[in-house]
Amino acid sequence: MAEVPFIAIEGPIGIGKTSLAKKLSVHFDFHLLKEIVEENPFLGKFYDDIDEWSFQTEMFFLCNRFKQLEDIETKYLNENKAVIADYHISKNMIFAKRTLQADKFEKYEQIYHILTKDMPVPNMMIYLHAGLDTILERIRNRGRDIEQNIKPSYLAQLAQDYKAYMxxxxxxxxxxxxxxxNGDEKDFVRHQDDLEDIIEHVNKHLKNATVLK
Known part of the structure; x- marks a missing residue:
């Protein structure tokens, strides 16, 4: 039996994960899974004072992403319905390692492994990356108020953390x-040719994995 496609898109804040996920979900007619971001009540405080609000922020994301993936597995993947997500829950460890103090990270890591041990792993990953200038420009362009206080140094370190993670x-x-x-070279929002190139790459891997009917 062919493996049902489960594609996850990852990369630093503001790189365009949701924009690409939306476009690919429309093209391939896959269910779109979007992470909860702005609904996090701690996120604005987190960007103002990372040390003070990191544990609350990361726990909110972990619990909500766990619930989302649990629902996706039951309602879609187990029913042989393809899914494309603008994140995967494993990203939580990138942020937790960077923001949590050692004692709280130890507790967080234990909870993370308990919750995610049976979670589905994507069978294709798309990794968006770019230089700091590109990331800052895209964050400014999308204009989320809660992101305007993010320190460039934090974004630069996060980009390095993502590189190591991938x-x-x-x-x-x-x-x-x-x-x-490479987001410095490709802009799939403004340039259709760039989007079509990405679609071609995705389609090739889907065919190689014999997941297309």
Whole structure:
């Protein structure tokens, strides 16, 4: 039986994950899973004072993403319905390692592993990355008030953390294709050719995995 497509898009804040997920979900007619961001009541306080509000922020994201993926597995993947998501729950560890103090990270990590041990792993990953200038420009362009106080140094470090995370992901999951897209070179929102190039890459991997009917 063919494996039902479950594609996750990852990358730093503001890189365009949701925009790309929406476009690919329309093209392939896959269910779109969007992460909860602005609904997090701690996020604005977090960007103002990371040390004070990191644990509350990360726990909110973890619990909500767990519930979302649980529902997706039951209602879609188990019913052989393809899904494309603008995140995967494993990203939580990127942020937690960077923002939580050692004692709270230890508690958080224990909860994370309990919740995610049976969660579905995507069978394709799209990794969006770009330089700091591009990331800052895209954050300004989308104009979310809660993101305007993010420190550039935090974004730069986060981009490095994502790079290390994706390299580790490829080592741990050698059979899961990772499509790397340089946001400094491609703008799939403004340029249709860039979007079509990404679609072509995704389609090739879907066919190679014999997941298309």
């Amino acid at each position: 390299n580790e992901f490829e080592l741990l999951h050698p059979n899961i294709p990772v499509i790397r897209i």
